[in-house]
Amino acid sequence: MKTLEAFGTRGSFPRRTFLKRAATLSTIAGAPWLVPSSVLGANAPGNRITVGFIGCGNQSTIDLPAFLGHDDCQVLAVCDVNTASFGYKTPDQFLGRKPAQERVNAFYASHKASGSYKGCDACNDFREVLARTDIDAVAIVVPDHWHAPMVAMAARAGKDVYCEKPLSLTVSDGQAMVKAVRQHRRILQTGSHYRSSPDYRRACQLVRNGRIGQVKRILTQVAEINAVDPGPGWQPMPVPDGFDYELWLGPAPWAPYHKDRCLYRFRFNLDYSGGQVTNFGAHSNDAAQWALDMDGSGPVEFEDLGSEWPPAGGLYNTATKTAFRARYANGVELVCQTAKPGFGIRFEGSDGWVEYGYQGLKTHPESLKTSTFGPNDILLPVSNPNRTVDAGKYHIPDHVRNFLDSVKSRRDPIEPVEVGHRSASVCHLGNIVMRLKRKLRWDPAREQFVDDAEANRMLARPIRLPWRL
Ligand SMILES: NC(=O)c1ccc[n+]([C@@H]2O[C@H](COP(=O)([O-])OP(=O)(O)OC[C@H]3O[C@@H](n4cnc5c(N)ncnc54)[C@H](O)[C@@H]3O)[C@@H](O)[C@H]2O)c1
Known part of the structure; x- marks a missing residue:
């Protein structure tokens, strides 16, 4: 049985290597796909997969750093209907789009010689994220009643999706998500991250x-x-x-x-x-x-x-x-x-x-x-056979790595939409x-x-x- 290892990648690719590899994979698979320009992001810096992060609450405190930790990915926008407040899982958790934006900017600033970075946008309405042509993929980390409509809209907008578990609110929602993801040939990773443990x-x-x-x-x-x-x-x-x-x-x-x-x-x-x-x-x-x-x-x-x-x-x-x-x-x-x-x-x-x-x-x-x-x-x-980052307590960085590799290879991740x-x-x-x-x-x-x-x-x-x- 083939493991994902066969398709696994690690670290960042020079853009040319990625295109060559993607073209080879398309020939091997005989699949009628092309590397969409959105995979590279029209305005993406270098060869990074550009990400819009939707939902900056409790689970974002684990998922957002998991995306930031991979240097072939860049979070260009965060989105939440809450500007900023206390009162999440614990009363003292202070979360929302503003703190998330500050967190992303501070992270990228700490990796720049200038020590400053202000490139991460923050918005209230996720449709602004979906409308951006320079964003390749979205992380959907919002309550479950939003998963299906957001995944369907993201798929229609040509975005690949990392969607938190439980994938759906109802069985019928799940069926609709399968249909949307397959119809628009998107990659979807379910956030059931234990599969990467x-x-x-x-x-x-x-x-x-x-x-x-x-x-x-x-x-x-x-x-x-x-x-x-x-x-x-x-x-x-x-x-x-x-x-x-x-x-x-x-x-x-x-x-x-x-x-x-x-x-x-x-x-x-x-x-x-x-x-x-x-x-x-x-x-x-x-x-x-x-x-x-x-x-x-x-x-x-x-x-x-x-x-x-x-x-x-x-x-x-x-x-x-x-x-x-x-x-x-x-x-x-x-x-x-x-x-x-x-x-x-x-x-x-x-x-x-x-x-x-x-x-x-x-x-x-x-x-x-x-x-x-x-x-x-x-x-x-195996979702991340060549681990390049600390897997943390829950192996979420590995699960995200597996998603990013799938975005590049156009092969299903470890927990695709049907699963x-x-x-x-x-x-x-x-x-x-x-x-x-x-x-x-x-x-x-x-x-x-x-x-x-x-x-x-x-x-x-x-x-x-x-x-x-
Ligand atoms: N993988 C895991 O082990 C794990 C653990 C905890 C939560 N989760 C999942 O993550 C998801 C979020 O859970 P949570 O605990 O972070 O909830 P939360 O309420 O703490 O955070 C959700 C955030 O989404 C925002 N939001 C709601 N509707 C929105 C919209 N339309 N657009 C933008 N933002 C919106 C909320 O304002 C909130 O800040 C759930 O599906 C949950 O099951 C997964």
Whole structure:
């Protein structure tokens, strides 16, 4: 099996080398693509991939430095509907487009002899970023309800996309994203960055190669809700200065402003996200899909295992306790539940088990941890075989590296749009079964529930005009 290594690149290319390599790859692949001028960026300095960074909140504190760290990439603009404020994941996080702009300018200034740089623009409206012909790619690091419309618009505008996980808000959103990305021949990397982590890959590779025998059960964890619902008595608040609430809501149903609806805490309201099931499940259920070679498919049955939901009337309406079972066609069971420490996967087989999570990799027998793989084994792709930067705690720089290499080679990255869509789907289907609390059969080829019109209606949500996919 080919690994991405075969197509991997590192560091920066002289422009001529890149064009030569790209032309060679196009011939090898026999694919009808040309290097679009936008890949180089009409006004890009040198040969860098130029990036517009959309969404300067909590996750930007990790994703933005991951882009800045690669010297063949340049962030030309940052965008956020929030100018600058406290009140993100922690009360003292001060974020928004202005601090992000300062961060980018300070970073590039520190690499210049003059010690100054003011080249990064900041805007409120992401359509300004998409309209720029000198921007090749965008990072979409905004709440989940915006992912599908932004990805579709970015694809139409000819931009390659790094989009945070969970890729979609609904199954139908994911299908639309696949269509848009493929129709416009764009590269999309899903931000499920654990795929770029060596131990996560190793866990999946051990399972794929039968090292724990026949897989019986997979346990996936999601974290508890880490915010306090203002409760049924919540009152609308005035929109703060410098915060474009209408553009924050975008395609979601209109609702009065409350601070706990928006920054970071959007993930606990079903209008904007799927709760911890999609938030953490986009990592843990993604491992199940990868290890079982189910990237283009999914389970065939879903069942609630006693999930719990908050009382009606509060601001938060996502599951307070996740608990569902899914079954794949080969009989393997996946049990997804709220558990401590909040992120982890355990694969149980007839001859042993493998665990991966915050605590790292654990195996039984212990020897699996260091066992080697030969040429006849299935080798999962390595996203950054020639690491040039510090991989950080979560290997996000490697995941971004893999994206940048894909932008150059026009080959799919380690988690392309279809894969991100299918992993998110497992989480969405889990949410649906936990809401309906009856057994559901799923047809992964048709992406429809079998004989259940009500469940099928929950695969899509209306989008508020003028936004569309
Ligand atoms: N890969 C990971 O492990 C990981 C971890 C945390 C979050 N995430 C994902 O990152 C995304 C953002 O999460 P977060 O925790 O950073 O949320 P956040 O609320 O802290 O930040 C999101 C930012 O997007 C801005 N925004 C909203 N709508 C916008 C629009 N139309 N245009 C421009 N900016 C807009 C908000 O003002 C906010 O500053 C989510 O999809 C989340 O699931 C991924």
